[in-house]
């Protein structure tokens with residue numbers, strides 16, 4: 001603690017002045033009053049209270065129960081608010097006032113930070129898609145003929161997107177193993193995770209008007225971590241020919257923190273070498289900046305690290321996904337969430353789901369408390385990530401966690 005600044009942080013802190021991710025929180029005194037927070041060190045800044053105290057023109061946008069109004073306000077406002085937040089937290093002139101709006105992390109409860117509009121999930125890792133293709137469709141080509149020409153995706157269920165920490169009840173449904181003559185009903189026996197990165201839309205677009213890659217920054221507010229829980233037995237039986245449905249719609253967890261896109265500038269990187277020419281709207285040069293992001297993800301099961309998937313290995317970029325998602329004229333709404341798809345790298349320990357890590361249950365992962373093929377009741381999964389920041393700093397993306405609860409009684 002120095003006299004000049006309210007909070008002196010070590011330079012390598014994951015939540016320093018170059019990060020400033022948003023959340024929505026309540027306190028024990030005001031459990032019915034969700035407020036917008038900004039993480040700084042091990043504190044949360046009550047953004048609405050700080051804005052009011054400092055006479056900010058954005059006070060109204062920050063004194064809201066979720067991020068949607070701020071996200072809808074557009075990039076110039078996002079940038080102005082970010083500059084204000086940074087100055088309140090780091091300039092000596094505000095040291096005496098800003099501390100009144102800082103609350104310790106352990107004194108708050110975090111909530112879903114934005115109202116989710118539509119939810120899309122892509123399939124953008126070549127390593128994941130190749131592995132899953134081999135497992136689900138042995139004997140065939142692992143990648144479908146379209147895979148290198150367009151980012152494959154599906155529309156998910158936005159109403160079951162939940163915040164980190166929400167328990168996940170084991171889903172029930174129809175399952176049929178290849179060696180079974182007919183399907184049976186019951187709790188999933190192959191419950192899995194999918195480590196993903198989510199992109200949160202702020203600025204909406206108009207129906208009929210595609211959003212080009214170059215407009216990515218005008219529309220995408222920030223990034224969160226996603227766990228796309230997947231019941232592999234339900235999925236494998238139901239998905240033909242229309243794709244994922246009940247095997248994935250029971251819950252999708254997101255981190256409580258939304259990291260502004262501008263905090264990830266130093267993490268921008270070129271995507272992998274292209275093996276097929278792309279149509280014009282998907283060309284990498286159409287984005288005007290490197291479309292990849294160097295995010296280092298870590299997946300733990302009951303406190304034990306089981307995978308470290310590199311987001312930089314993703315074949316399709318988020319800007320390409322946005323352009324593809326709207327190329328038919330479909331419009332964007334504030335709160336739309338599009339997830340990258342499971343993040344897997346080329347190495348075994350870089351695979352972002354148990355289906356791949358255990359090769360469909362053939363090679364269990366070893367944990368201190370025993371072997372795992374798929375998730376057991378009581379298991380807790382925590383996905384974290386960080387990215388390189390400016391001047392050697394690191395940008396933390398927080399975590400998305402969830403514990404498996406037994407299937408509901410019928």
Ligand SMILES: O=C(O)/C=C/C(=O)CC(=O)CC(=O)O
Nearest residue numbers: 122123124132136194341342
């Ligand atoms: O190849 C398939 O049949 C399905 C694979 C998936 O699990 C789809 C999915 O959620 C996309 C992803 O996370 O990459």
Ligand SMILES: [Ca+2]
Nearest residue numbers: 194228341342
């Ligand atoms: Ca997924």
Ligand SMILES: [Mg+2]
Nearest residue numbers: 228229248252
């Ligand atoms: Mg899901």
